[in-house]
Amino acid sequence: MTNETKDGAPSAKLLDRSDERVRHDTGVSGAIRGFLDRVRSGDLGPLPVVIGLIIIWTVFESLNTVFLSSNNLVNLLFDSSTVGVISLGIVCILMVGEIDLSVGSVSGFASAMVGVLWVDQGWPVILAIPAALVAGAFIGFVYSQLFNRFGMPSFVSTLAGLLAILGLQLYILGESGSINLPYGSGLVNFGQTLFMPHVVAFIIAVLPGVVTLILGYRTSGRRRAAGLSAPSINGLVVRAVVITLVLEGIVFYLNTDRGVPWMFGLFVGLVVATNYALTRTKWGRWITAVGGNREAARRAGINVRLIYTSAFMLCSTLAALGGILSAVRLASASQQAGTGDVNLDAIAAAVIGGTSLFGGRGSAYSALLGIIVIQSIASGLTLLDLSSALRYMITGGVLAIAVIVDALARRSRVSHGRA
Amino acid sequence: MTDSLTPPVPEGELVLSLRGISKHFGAVSALTEIDLDVHAGEVVALVGDNGAGKSTLIKILAGVHQPSSGTMMFRGKPVTLADPSASLALGIATVFQDLALCENLDVVANIFLGKELDPLHMDEVAMETRAWTLLRELSARIPSVREVVASLSGGQRQTVAIARSLLLEPKLILLDEPTAALGVAQTAEVLDLIERVRDRGLGVVMISHNMEDVRAVADRIVVLRLGRNNGVFYPDASNQELVSAITGASDNSVSRRATRRRATAPLGQGHGP
Numbered sequence: 223m224t225n226e227t228k229d230g231a232p233s234a235k236l237l238d239r240s241d242e243r244v245r246h247d248t249g250v251s252g253a254i255r256g257f258l259d260r261v262r263s264g265d266l267g268p269l270p271v272v273i274g275l276i277i278i279w280t281v282f283e284s285l286n287t288v289f290l291s292s293n294n295l296v297n298l299l300f301d302s303s304t305v306g307v308i309s310l311g312i313v314c315i316l317m318v319g320e321i322d323l324s325v326g327s328v329s330g331f332a333s334a335m336v337g338v339l340w341v342d343q344g345w346p347v348i349l350a351i352p353a354a355l356v357a358g359a360f361i362g363f364v365y366s367q368l369f370n371r372f373g374m375p376s377f378v379s380t381l382a383g384l385l386a387i388l389g390l391q392l393y394i395l396g397e398s399g400s401i402n403l404p405y406g407s408g409l410v411n412f413g414q415t416l417f418m419p420h421v422v423a424f425i426i427a428v429l430p431g432v433v434t435l436i437l438g439y440r441t442s443g444r445r446r447a448a449g450l451s452a453p454s455i456n457g458l459v460v461r462a463v464v465i466t467l468v469l470e471g472i473v474f475y476l477n478t479d480r481g482v483p484w485m486f487g488l489f490v491g492l493v494v495a496t497n498y499a500l501t502r503t504k505w506g507r508w509i510t511a512v513g514g515n516r517e518a519a520r521r522a523g524i525n526v527r528l529i530y531t532s533a534f535m536l537c538s539t540l541a542a543l544g545g546i547l548s549a550v551r552l553a554s555a556s557q558q559a560g561t562g563d564v565n566l567d568a569i570a571a572a573v574i575g576g577t578s579l580f581g582g583r584g585s586a587y588s589a590l591l592g593i594i595v596i597q598s599i600a601s602g603l604t605l606l607d608l609s610s611a612l613r614y615m616i617t618g619g620v621l622a623i624a625v626i627v628d629a630l631a632r633r634s635r636v637s638h639g640r641a
Numbered sequence: 642m643t644d645s646l647t648p649p650v651p652e653g654e655l656v657l658s659l660r661g662i663s664k665h666f667g668a669v670s671a672l673t674e675i676d677l678d679v680h681a682g683e684v685v686a687l688v689g690d691n692g693a694g695k696s697t698l699i700k701i702l703a704g705v706h707q708p709s710s711g712t713m714m715f716r717g718k719p720v721t722l723a724d725p726s727a728s729l730a731l732g733i734a735t736v737f738q739d740l741a742l743c744e745n746l747d748v749v750a751n752i753f754l755g756k757e758l759d760p761l762h763m764d765e766v767a768m769e770t771r772a773w774t775l776l777r778e779l780s781a782r783i784p785s786v787r788e789v790v791a792s793l794s795g796g797q798r799q800t801v802a803i804a805r806s807l808l809l810e811p812k813l814i815l816l817d818e819p820t821a822a823l824g825v826a827q828t829a830e831v832l833d834l835i836e837r838v839r840d841r842g843l844g845v846v847m848i849s850h851n852m853e854d855v856r857a858v859a860d861r862i863v864v865l866r867l868g869r870n871n872g873v874f875y876p877d878a879s880n881q882e883l884v885s886a887i888t889g890a891s892d893n894s895v896s897r898r899a900t901r902r903r904a905t906a907p908l909g910q911g912h913g914p
Binding site for chain 2: 237508583
């Protein structure tokens with residue numbers, strides 16, 4: 223083994239840089255080249271959704287200048303938070319390669335439960351909400367048992383659940399069909415008027431950059447100590463600065479109106495937590511493994527059934543939470559809650575954001591990006607005063623395009639050996 | 642050729658010793674009175690026709706099946722392998738034919754799958770370092786451990802699967818058809834790898850249908866036929882001898898040779914009737 227390299231790199235080779243057949247990209251140009259390589263081979267990441275978002279925003283802004291006003295964007299964030307949380311659950315279930323088609327019904331049922339328990343039965347809200355969440359988790363548990371014990375495809379069991387739980391929702395709402403949540407209560411304020419104080423929002427927006435910098439610096443030090451290649455500190459600083467500037471810019475713009483809704487803060491917090499769980503914990507690694515190759519995961523000693531159970535339960539619990547948030551947002555629990563396009567919006571958001579329908583590939587951030595795309599379309603069409611008929615057609619078309627992009631990217635990854 | 646008949650005396654510790662192992666599935670006797678010895682630092686090839694019982698034997702060693710009768714000694718102690726985890730805990734690692742890798746995960750994640758360090762905050766640096774060390778000890782040619790397994794060639798995947806089995810420091814490694822479906826260069830790569838595993842002092846049991854590969858790497862060749870031992874050969878055995886032992890074409894020279902060998906090898910294997 224020779225220790226010299228052509229370009230005069232340090233002679234002591236790093237543990238992960240000793241294979242001279244591999245081009246190791248360094249610096250900014252290398253990062254760009256690596257990015258282009260990945261995109262060409264079908265590893266698109268969030269690229270399609272970002273491009274899509276730019277197109278959608280440009281079109282709607284040119285048609286109606288209210289669209290990108292901070293006032294409209296704040297409303298958009300409110301609306302994104304509710305279905306976004308449901309979509310986050312869809313990401314988890316798609317990661318193991320299964321689907322939950324009943325998230326809309328579960329969300330409607332949870333909102334009805336909170337309405338009935340809190341308003342009609344007089345439960346304290348602090349008990350009504352956990353009760354609805356537990357009910358959601360139980361529904362997911364039932365799906366997982368049907369799947370694990372009887373091999374019932376999740377597509378079928380959740381389709382059955384869609385109808386059954388909608389029936390349950392109508393049943394507990396009873397004759398009245400709709401329950402108004404009291405205005406002025408803390409919960410309804412949370413969904414309608416509660417914003418982060420401007421200073422707090424600015425401070426929170428600094429955190430991601432700071433955390434990136436600190437964690438990146440520590441990891442980089444540990445990698446060096448272990449004899450592995452480490453990303454340059456300069457690159458790290460540039461990244462942290464860019465993240466901070468972008469986030470502060472967004473917060474500044476939103477603060478010109480009412481500011482950042484706490485509800486959106488909750489949604490983003492859940493996204494970040496889920497992302498951490500999926501990428502940094504054993505559980506997340508096992509979820510990805512089961513989605514990629516179930517048999518391999520089983521042979522590696524992973525309790526595959528438990529992983530499926532956790533994914534199903536997390537999905538329907540998040541669906542229930544999303545339902546509660548939308549009830550809070552509308553200040554009512556009604557028969558219409560969770561019906562219509564909620565299901566499709568939640569699934570479409572996850573797929574548009576880049577989570578694969580085929581399992582094993584995806585990111586919690588796809589729920590955030592995808593739901594903003596979906597809500598942008600909805601908001602833009604509403605501003606143009608177009609009927610919901612058109613809205614359905616356009617959302618359906620966007621979903622179809624997203625799935626086509628996913629399938630094509632997958633084919634390209636296979637042919638480039640990156641599947 | 643007759644000169645090289647004296648078997649090399651196995652030097653390493655006797656890792657595994659099977660005596661009179663039988664396995665019945667209902668009325669079918671898959672294995673009858675099988676004897677097998679594996680020493681540390683030795684590659685034993687298990688060959689035989691389809692249905693000879695190779696896979697059943699491997700599965701018994703992996704703890705998937707339990708023998709109907711017979712004794713199993715592992716490092717001098719009698720053991721029973723109730724399930725795969727018992728086998729793994731003893732230090733017997735198995736690489737199955739379909740490698741059971743997750744193609745959507747990178748090499749590090751695959752090597753550590755199910756054994757991740759630090760469940761709530763995975764120690765990626767430690768795992769990556771360990772993965773590189775392991776691969777380097779095997780002189781494996783993996784371009785990057787942060788590449789998904791889908792982008793690796795068949796030989797590289799076999800390497801990852803073998804490296805994964807070495808993670809828990811086993812004493813004995815079972816390879817089921819490690820060179821099946823590999824090209825010439827990749828086969829050579831895997832055979833090199835097997836030699837390096839042996840040089841680490843591990844006992845290796847390998848199933849193969851390819852006589853070339855078997856003779857290239859095995860120290861001893863154990864032939865099974867219809868669930869019974871049908872002779873032990875050494876790499877200098879001719880193809881014809883091996884094939885006749887495998888297929889059961891009763892060639893007198895084979896049985897003569899086997900008799901001679903039984904006299905010379907103190908730890909000689911049992912023979913078919």
